Amino acid sequence: MSTERRAPLDRKRVADTALRLLDEAGLDGLTLRAIARELDVKAPALYWHFKDKQALLDEMATEMYRRMVADIVFDPADTWQDRTRKANHGLRAALLAHRDGAKVFSGSRFTGTDHAVQMEENLRLFTAAGFTLADAVRASSTAYSFTIGFVTEEQGVQPLPGERREGFDLAERARLLAGFPLSARAGAEIFDDYDRQFGEGLEIVVAGIAARYGAP
Template sequence: MTTERAPRAPLDRKRVADTALALLNETGLDGLTLRAIAKELDVKAPALYWHFKDKQALLDEMATEMYRRMAAGIVLDPADSWQERLRKVNRGLRDALLAYRDGARVFSGSRFTGTDHAQGMEENLRLFTAAGFGLGQAVRATSTAYAYTIGFVIEEQGVQPLPGERREGYDVEERARLLAEFPLSARAGAEIFADYGTHFADGLEIVIAGIAARYGVS
């Protein structure tokens, strides 16, 4: 008696991107190849080129899927102040990026493949312009906070690729010992390479305060 094999789900862009994101935590960005993804999907690598012309096109789709998942987990309130909106959006972005090994590197510089992001962007810009920002000021304020978050997480994941994981060479006590002749620099290691959550939150408040001071919007 033979057992019929269950039909495979059709190969489409979302299935490929979902598989790539699942593999990312195992391989990291540098080890994520179309060949490895094809093997996981049990197809030949050329089959992926029907959907993505190259790895960057796949990264664009992965970033788009990361955005969809992030947006689904952030609850925005039309009554938010512009400061609270920046906090919510950028905390949510950091959390989303930290869910994947090299998540910030995948997201940085990628181009969204659809218009999923447009509604959120429109709502944010409306909130900022209603608060007294000009459109250009609103764009610079939101994009500066975004760039801070992306850059912060790239540095954070350079030390801690995933929560609870730490690369060699970032032992704070060993660093302090090596820099013993430079006491302030030695002590600074505990601020730079530890307690990233507090570090991020403080930095975001500095960005928000700077935006308010620059544009005179309270």
């Protein structure tokens, strides 16, 4: 038995193992039984740490958040626009690091208060720029929702970087929609070059926030 398998079973070890298996099996194939088998324990042992699969997903999302924050460098001189861009580019990278990462993250509840540190900083930055607290929350939530939704759709086409689901061949799509020339040509804008799509979409969100709230 390997040293890793003899290590004490705790929430982080289970979550790390679950994230590894997520890349192989996807969310639908991720089961407590499979995780227990990988850890060389009986499935009931996991219930000491997680009452059900959703509790495990909450911990997985929390671990993804911890990794995301560790990889983002924020500058005290950032404007709210800078922070919005960095935070959401970082979030997208964290979600894309795992198959079905956006589905795991969406709707999950963080298991600790680690996220409050960054949340407090972000809200202070927005309110210092003239936003009310309510407007700051709405602005941040809108950008966050855009990112989650974008990556959910992106991973529906490309589950992992370099993979592409069957049925999203652009040439075949254009052939099928030959009678609808604009729709046929739109395929390249919808199902390709996601980095550019995301960057442009996020800029639309940032500009919309500024226009809606009259922020500097």
